[in-house]
Amino acid sequence: MRAMILAAGEGRRLWPFTLGTPKVLVPLGEVILIEHTLSWLKDHGVSEVIMNLYHAGEKIRSFLGDGSRFGMKLCYSVEEKLLGTAGGVRQAGHFFNDTFAVVYGDTLTDFDLTAMAHYHESKRSLVTLAIVEVTNPEDMGVVEINEEGRILSFVEKPRYHQKVRKLASCGIYIFQREILNHIPDRDHSDFAYDVFPQLLKLNIPFYGYRLKPEDYFIDIGTPARYQRAREDVAAGRVRLRRARRAVFLDRDGTIARDVHYCRTPEDFELLPTVPEAIRHLNESGFQVVVITNQSGIARGYFTEETLAEIHRKMEAELSQHGARVDAIYHCPHHPNDGCQCRKPKTGMFQQAIDELNLNPRLSYVVGDAQMDIEAGKALGAKTVLVTTGPQRGMDITRAPSYTAGSLLEAARWITQDYETQARQLIDTARTEGIS
Ligand SMILES: [Zn+2]
Secondary structure, three states: EEEEEEOOOOOHHHOOOOOOOOHHOOOOOOOEEHHHHHHHHHHOOOOEEEEEOOOOOOHHHHHHHHHHHHOOOOEEEEEEOOOHHHHHHHHOOOOOOOEEEEEEEEEEEOOOOHHHHHHHOOOOOEEEEEEEEEEOOOOEEHHHHHHOOOEEEEEOOOOOOOEEEEEEEEEEEEEEEEHHHHHOOOOOOOOOHHHHHHHOOOOOEEEEEEEEOOOOOOOOOOOHHHHHHHHHHOOOOOOHHHHHHHHEEOOOOOOOOOOOOOOOOOHOEOOOOOHHHHHHHHHOOOOEEEEOOOOOOOOOOHHHHHHHHHHHHHHHHHHHHHOOOEEEEEOOHHHOOOOOOOOOOHHHHHHHHHHEEEOOOEEEEOOOOOOHHHHHHHHHEEEEOOOOOOOOOOOOOOOOOOEOHHHHHHHHHHHHHHHHHHHHHHHHHHHOOOO
C-alpha cells in the first residue's frame, strides 16, 4: 500500500506557533512529528509516500529529502495554490495503486493501520475512515454508523450546545483508486464537504473503522491540543516511533584491537578506555549497538559459533566494568557478495533502527574506517572517527563530525554534543512560542 500525507495546509489554527515551522515538523519531545508518522506507516508496510507541499514546503523537503534515511521512498506534490484535501489527492492521482491511505499531517496516532487495511478489504469498501469516540468534536467530521460499520451520515464541524460523546473522523482514510472519479474536476475541493456527502447520496460502500481503547489519537492542530500531545508523549501514553537514540560502534579497531581477522576468543582484546566509554554512554541514555563486518565467516576463517563465543567474551569483560552493549549486528558475507548489510551499506543499521526503535538523527556512528563514516552520513547520523585502528580507506574530503584519539574521548564528545543539540531544540521551541 502507498500513502499520502497531507502537509500543504497553512496551519492557521496553530499560529503563531507554525509561522516558521510547518506543523509536520513540530517537536514532540526529541522526536519530530513527521519522523513518527513516517515510521508508523513503515511499520504497517507502507514504503512509498507522497506529500503535498505548500506552506513552508521547502523546509519539509530539506528535512526529509528522498526519504532514504527513513528507509522509505518519498516524493512531493507541490501546490501553487491550496487545492484542499480532495484536490490535493486528485493532483497526486498518478501516484496511487488500487488501494492507498491518506493521513492528515497534523495527526499523532499509533493505532494498527494493518488491521484497518484488512477491515477495509473485508468490507469491499470504497472508502474507510478511521473513527474515534470523542467529547464535543466541534472541529472534526462527525459520523454515524450502523452495526456493520457502514457510515450513515457525515457532518463536518457540527455545533453542540451541551456535552455529547460522538464518533468522529481521525483524518486517516483508506481509499480504492476509484475514489479519484468522485473528486470534483475543479481547483479546490475537500473530502468532508465535496466528496463524502456525495458518496452517501449515491449509496456507495463507505465504512468507519473504530480505534481500540488502547489506541492513541490526537490532532495537534490547536495550541491546546499540541500542548496535550506533548504531555502525553512525556507521560508515555503514545507508542512513539523513533523515540530512542543510539551510539553505533564499529568493533575491530574501535572497541577491540585490530588484528586483521580475529579468529578465536584469544585473539579478542578490548582497547584501553573502552569499558569506561561504553559505561558513560549507557549512563547517558544511549543504546549502544555494535555493527561489524565479519567477512571472515564467508572466507572460512571462523564460524558463526566462534563469532558468538568471541562476543560472549566481549560482553563478559564489559560487564565486569559495569558496561553493556544493547545489541550486536554482524555481516557474515564476502565483499563480493553484494549484500545490503556490509558497511558502508546501511542494512545492519536500518535493522537496528527498526528493531530498537532508534532515531538516526539523534544517533552517532563511531568507527576507525571510512566505511563507518560513509554509513553514518547516509543515515543522517553524526559521525566520529577514532584513531585507534588502521583507519582503512580514509578520505579527508568526507570528514567525520569529530575525530577522537580514544573511544572515551569520542563518548565524552558525543554526550556533550547531544546535550547542546537538545538544548537548541528546546530553545527553538521557546522562541517559536511552542513551549
Ligand atoms: Zn552482509
